[in-house]
Amino acid sequence: MTATTSARNAALAGVLQRQGAAVVLVLGIGLAWISFPRFGSADNLRDLALQSSFLAVIALGMTFVIISGGIDLSVGSNYALGGVLAAYGAQYGLLVAILLPLAVCSLIGLVNGLLIARTGMAPFIVTLASLLFARGLLLALTSEGATTYKVDGGSALLWLGQGTIFGVGVPVYLALILFGFGSVLLRRTRFGQSLFAIGGAEQSSLLMGLPVARTKIAIYTLSGALAGFAGILTAAYLQSGVTVIGVGTELDAISVVVIGGTLLTGGAGTVIGTLVGVLLRTLIQNVINQIGTLDSNYQTVVSGAFLLIVVVIQRLLARSRN
């Protein structure tokens, strides 16, 4: 009898660990809907979705990286660099505006991956270096941050950030499509299975003959590309390559991935969880804005506290399962 109870408790703890964020999200939305009359308005919900989409694209790449047992601190800088390159490239046409940032950011990701996979350096320190490098490159391109490239009002690029389909912003659709692809990649392909294996037990994966190095290189390249893509969307949305964005974005991305139930130790995680994490984060910001009287600086305090609470609960749940 007690054995069944503890087994049931363990199962419950497992579900909570994986779905906890979703439960909190549903409760949060319900509460906000009741408490703030403007929260449920179509405008506000559209805003919520749009605001989430940029971080979501970055966090998708981070999810893969963290599942592989690594971390990518360079995404914030890559994101800003992508935006500046998109705005810079827009003067040469739509194709350049998209391909230039994707190429440069993928290349930075590729170098990250090569250094991590081929030399065995810690992901955290390699990507820390490329955080500095990408930000330095951005400053060099913009005469130390003094130049802001504007996207011409007639550019087709703007549609990517400002356009709407059925009233909902294009970035939202793009983010959802990418998450669909990401989910399939993770769940239904050999690549995804290798990724889980590598994150769970790298040595064993190596002995089993899985392409550990190649998979890791691909993951960091993908993370760089996605951060660059989020930069393109942001540049299109803001009509310019803003140089000061993306500071601390890597931390936001890591937070939402962890909140979504992906374990920082690697080997476990879901793409949908990350989406929930992103929405939860935007929800918190939105609620603080709705309250209005609250100092906007409380946003970061709440974000930090929330991350901690989630991690502590995850930890306690994991303990009670064992």
Add this chain to the structure above:
Amino acid sequence: MSSVTLTRNRAWLQEYGVYLAVAVLVLFNVVFTENFLSAANFRTQLVQAAPVCVVALGMALVIGTEGIDLSVGSVMSVAAALIPLYLGAGPLTAVIVAVIAGLVSGLFSGFLVAHLGIQPIIATLALLVGGRGIALVIAHGQLVQLHNPDFLALGTGDVLGVPIMVLVAGVLAVLTGFLVQRTTFGRQLVAIGGNRAASTLAGLPVKRVLVGVYVISGALAAVAGILATARLGASDPNDLGLLMELSAITAVVVGGTPLTGGRVRVLGTVFGALLMQLVNATLIKHDLPASAAQMVQAAIIVAAVYVARERSSR
């Protein structure tokens, strides 16, 4: 044969590379930079390196336990935000309150890491995000000019010709060196970083030492925040300490402390901080923009870790 030599060279480079790099850079500047040898310039370089150096000392201890403390920059900004509130009660009170804030924050991350078993990178990440928010809430997001001459002397004054900031950093470095080399705490710290499971089995007070290390790091970050605020002459919780965690980690790693723990190099860390300051100063004096300095810093981090890697993987 050649691979043995190579490994030996790398080991030597990790051991003494930072001193060599500082020496080369100083020599380069003596030859190519105008007015480098002046006493005033010498003072400036040391004073500017002092806050990073103080933070890096705490970071070196944390990294020695195979941990990391990302919260240092935010702790600096909390310290900065508290100072104008308590300066009315005298500079000493303000300094004590700020240091206590650092201690408390370190106690908090230490508790999360040691007792709840949360990964250091995440526990201190939460504090990095939340800490600056707390600082901005305390200060209402405002920059406050400071006018108390006794407090400002911390940043601009000197004792027997040595700037107070340099003196504080030097004393703290000596104390940290003593702590690591000569105390039980230091030995336990290194043992825990080298092999935590074995240390636990050997009956070392693992949790207490871990908490202690984060508390020290928090306190040192607060001291750096106080010094930087005094030098600035203003409390600037928005910008003070931004990216400080990166500079401090760089100084530690460049100084030869491996990220894998089990070893703390205090003098190397001090020279690591000096090296990064000299790199920046050299590039700026030769009219290279800050962006170039950042890219060079990135290359240095990669090179330093690459050299250290061979050794730790053996």
